[in-house]
Amino acid sequence: MKTAIIGTGTVGRTIASKLAELNHDVMMGTRNVSDKLAATSEDNYGNPPFSEWHKQNSKVKLGSFAEAAAFGEIVFNATNGAASITALIMADTKNLSGKVLVDIANPLDFSKGMPPSLLPGLNNTNSLAEEIQKTFPETRVVKTLNTMWCGLMINPGLIGGGDHINYICGNDEEAKVKVKKILNDFGWKDKSILDLGDITGARTTEALVPLWVRILGVLNSGAFNFRIIK
């Protein structure tokens, strides 16, 4: 399967590596390909130069946002949440039309200090995923994986025998089935994937992230998640 990842940060790289390992044909999308390949220092988010990571992951292609979106049958949004809408507009509506877009980003606002809040206009009665769905009505947006450290996204068995929760939501049932299959390939058991219904569920899972960051500050490790006890 041809799969695109929009965004080349830690989360995007983690997903891209795993998908390549699962024999997906992967293209990552970035704002400026030659700049990205030429960079020799950390990016704005503290990620090591892309070229270093790419040496170990040479099967992964790199293209512009638009090239990656055009390439992928399924597209992951792994950009910084504050930049997601802009990046996806650069990826171009026609390249995203009809496709499943897996939104794993969060609209975190670090401008008011730590721990972060959510961006104005993208919280409580709205969410990043809903905003993407509204901006690209022909795209089938599925929100998942956004409530945890990226190391767990692709390796849930790292803690608690993989028995902890990953939420999924979206308006298109068939799209959710496709994404669940990829989640299964990542190691998620069906009983650990909780379907919250339509895309408005994203406002509740994105809202969990500031609590997650707060707990991170107490535990000093991102390798944790939540199990539902009943």
Place this chain on the structure above:
Amino acid sequence: MKTAIIGTGTVGRTIASKLAELNHDVMMGTRNVSDKLAATSEDNYGNPPFSEWHKQNSKVKLGSFAEAAAFGEIVFNATNGAASITALIMADTKNLSGKVLVDIANPLDFSKGMPPSLLPGLNNTNSLAEEIQKTFPETRVVKTLNTMWCGLMINPGLIGGGDHINYICGNDEEAKVKVKKILNDFGWKDKSILDLGDITGARTTEALVPLWVRILGVLNSGAFNFRIIK
């Protein structure tokens, strides 16, 4: 210990019963005592008439908001979140000054349908508990127990051997120690009480409630909570 509960709904009744069982001297505070005692039908929130509950819990006193706040050495806010600030202002600043106020309410907004969002101005970069702390600067506000069904608040052992999470936060360390002691009496083990730091932690735990309601809609039972897996 003399303990006050502001609010006479299901949550307030649950806490009051348990505290009376633990031999606290309990007074509940309500807007209009004679109306509350005379009521023979359900209140606005669907609770059975107070007098019915009171027959089984006759040790619990009933007073005005101000009488209850003056009576209590520790005060629980168990009002509807949308009415909390008004109720506490009626309870009177001087009756709350210097006291520990345990805020277990949530600023839920049902006006936009189900599942609820949080009230404008009391979410993301603010919270009900922070608003109470700002309104009553001499009161020592502690937020806890607000992320679960009230049946679990006073009986965590009902599920998972009691091994699931209850968050606590507040600016006053001594106040948190006092509240943790009551939580222990409710059945909460120290390892299940996670201190998120100062009162701004409340914006992250209150933000969990819309997700909680969404999960409730899937599970069709409120008898669930979260365990942190690491």
